[in-house]
Amino acid sequence: MTKTEIEQLLSEYYRQVAALNSQAWREAFAEDAVVYDPVGKPPLNVQQDADKFFEILSKFYEKLDIAPEQIFVAGNGAAVKWKMNVVARNGRTATSEGIAIFDLNEAGKIQKLQSYWDEAAMKAKLMG
DSSP, X not given: OOHHHHHHHHHHHHHHHHTTOHHHHHHTXXXXXXXXXXXXXXXXXXXXXXXXXXXXXXXXXXXXEEEEEEEEEETTEEXXXXXXXXXXXXXXXXXXXXXXXXXXXXXXXXXXXXEEOOHHHHHHHHHO
16 A cells, blocks of 8 residues: 555544444444554454444544544655544543554555553542
8 A cells, every 4th residue: 555545534534433433434344353442451353342342432422523634654654643533421521632543554554553541530530
């Protein structure tokens, strides 16, 4: 894949997360892809767990805006600096930033995603 193709794929990935579109999100991944979000939690099996994952997100968040700020492409992968602004169903808001590492396979699908961010701090702010 070219640098431009990878940048477009990852920009679209973040658009689908913000739209809470589990089907389009799942289609960006390889059949056996795994997601560590954040790193340190057990891996998410994309194809098996996508619907449940997005159901949890949509129950908790009124609005989820997440977008890449910078995409650094190297070989068949990229590191993305992203920023997220959320509004929880309880009306509380929070902002978080992180770095995501994407490994792509030869077919241009995401094989592995590792996201580095402080999920616990964001949840604490949203919960009280």
